[in-house]
Amino acid sequence: MIKDVALTIAGIDTGNGAGAETDIKVFEMLGIHGVMAVTAITAQNTKGISDIDVVNADFLKKQIEVLKEDFNIKSVKIGMIYNKEQFKVVNEELYGHKIVTDTVIYAKDGTQLINDIDDYKRLILKISTIITPNAVEASMLSGIKIETIKDSEEAAKKLYENYGVPYVIIKGGHMKGDYSIDVLFDGREFYEIGYPRLSKKNTHGTGSVFSSAISGKIAKGYSIVDAFREAREILQNAINYGLEVGHGIGPIDPLVYSEKKMQKYQVIEDMIKIGNFIENQEKFWKLIPEVQSNIAHSISPQYVESLDDIATFRGRIIKRWDKKIMVGYPPVFGNPTHTARLLLAIILNYKVGNSLINIRYDERILKILKSLGYEIIEINRELEPQYGEGKTMQWIIEYIKETYGIKTKLPSVIFDKGMKGKEAMIRFWTSSVEEMIESLNAICRSL
The missing domain is CATH 3.40.1190.20 (Ribokinase)
Known part of the structure; x- marks a missing residue:
């Protein structure tokens, strides 16, 4: 060379x-x-x-x-x-x-x-x-x-x-x-x-x-x-x-410059990996809400500064009429989706997590997640101020801090039962793509 x-x-x-x-x-x-x-x-x-x-x-x-x-x-x-x-x-x-x-x-x-x-x-x-x-x-x-x-x-x-x-x-x-x-x-x-x-x-x-x-x-x-x-x-x-x-x-x-670039390459590979899992897991359609889904995945939390450090799929994860799942490739950084905004808020406030997905609200899914050892917390969307969609994800974190006093250890499962015009939703974060895939696979097998 x-x-x-x-x-x-x-x-x-x-x-x-x-x-x-x-x-x-x-x-x-x-x-x-x-x-x-x-x-x-x-x-x-x-x-x-x-x-x-x-x-x-x-x-x-x-x-x-x-x-x-x-x-x-x-x-x-x-x-x-x-x-x-x-x-x-x-x-x-x-x-x-x-x-x-x-x-x-x-x-x-x-x-x-x-x-x-x-x-x-x-x-x-x-x-x-x-x-x-x-x-x-x-x-x-x-x-x-x-x-x-x-x-x-x-x-x-x-x-x-x-x-x-x-x-x-x-x-x-x-x-x-x-x-x-x-x-x-x-x-x-x-x-x-x-x-x-x-x-x-x-x-x-x-x-x-x-x-x-x-x-x-x-x-x-x-x-x-x-x-x-x-x-x-x-x-x-x-x-x-x-x-x-x-x-x-x-x-x-100075090595942070190249470290972040290398991590972004790994994030893209991880997104392809989880995308393949989603499209090939036969029961994954049972997890998709009406508004569809998306995955947010970041570089190491210690290096995350903005949405530019978080990737999501450009299109959503969509359930077709025949129950087949289509992942909206390609994965891109800086896409201001709800999942990306919430993952950013979690990382900036708690310095944890690198993967997050929104899935359909279902009591059975919550029970499965609890049986897997995850802590669960509920938020009340009825109490959300009327200041527009762009601030909803940060409000979720502020609500959890003020209502539950959780300053350090954030539960991995955050759900709400919806409100008029807002679908009920489960938001689930993990510290690795591997953990995310294993947990989602366990949910699908149990449904």
């Missing part, structure tokens, strides 16, 4: 939160073979950097030389690069490559990682294709205090003009407000990406992940603008699911 190759020039973070090893992790996630030239070894954990052992410039040169002579390097990411001697080596060895520079002047704990700022500007910025400073770093490099988007634009222009950097990205994460904006300037136009500010404790490695994601995408042939957009999505996911490891500021998790 042939893979594109990307090189990272960076230090080693012994706590595996940033640095060369995190860059390699991001490259591999993106399908890139990552290689590294190490500039320093840090004694580091989530509480900060205790010491730095800087690699001799001659040895850094040797690392780069042997990598260049063997690999076709498509892009380079520069992170921690410590002194003037190292700057010169990188300038001489990598001039002309596509270089993404993470201007990591200070570590998260305030430790200075780049000395000789003037030489850094002259020797590193001038050979960079893209630089990715945050607002604080961009202020230091440009001399413009950045507090607004307009400040970011002015600083980006100045860095472009003074150092000839073709693409300047200034990240907005250090600016005030509930909403942040990253700015990309290419010498002609500004491109902006806005995103909600995430109030998270574990944020170590944001700069490394962002810049290495851009570098990896460039190695795969993406345009700069598209690489910028993809990197922001990767970073936002990584921050949202930062790792609670150690006793200080934990690392973000």
Whole structure:
């Protein structure tokens, strides 16, 4: 198998939160073979950097030389690069490559990682294709205090003009407000990406992940603008699911991006599996209500944020006149069905479940579910406020909390006896598709 190759020039973070090893992790996630030239070894954990052992410039040169002579390097990411001697080596060895520079002047704990700022500007910025400073770093490099988007634009222009950097990205994460904006300037136009500010404790490695994601995408042939957009999505996911490891500021998790994509593929396979079961279970027609049925199935509850993380069948599960069942393929994400909305409400409120189906109300079915060991709870649809169908599923959860005081352990079977214009219904959730299939099969055999 042939893979594109990307090189990272960076230090080693012994706590595996940033640095060369995190860059390699991001490259591999993106399908890139990552290689590294190490500039320093840090004694580091989530509480900060205790010491730095800087690699001799001659040895850094040797690392780069042997990598260049063997690999076709498509892009380079520069992170921690410590002194003037190292700057010169990188300038001489990598001039002309596509270089993404993470201007990591200070570590998260305030430790200075780049000395000789003037030489850094002259020797590193001038050979960079893209630089990715945050607002604080961009202020230091440009001399413009950045507090607004307009400040970011002015600083980006100045860095472009003074150092000839073709693409300047200034990240907005250090600016005030509930909403942040990253700015990309290419010498002609500004491109902006806005995103909600995430109030998270574990944020170590944001700069490394962002810049290495851009570098990896460039190695795969993406345009700069598209690489910028993809990197922001990767970073936002990584921050949202930062790792609670150690006793200080934990690392973000870039692998969440690919993990969620892989899980969505598994969800589609699961939906086909349960669809096949439904169409081939001869008695399944006995479970279909008048309004028909559907299945909602999600990725792991810890990663669910919206309906985009939950799949249902595009069409409903329909009972034909001859009692045959037709499943409304294909399974799709983001379909705002009742089943998807209820599963989302359950997950967001209780952090449980990944599969849910609506089936016909029948006392016999309730007895069978109870005999299988499931707890059952009734809701009274007559008490539902008149605020439209879109909020019914969330109301069901609010009703259960207020009426029964259930804050932690939600029963798996939620039913109502209907009301005028509303069919009685059983809603049944499980923590896996396998459990759902086994339980539905047991119901059908008992009817």
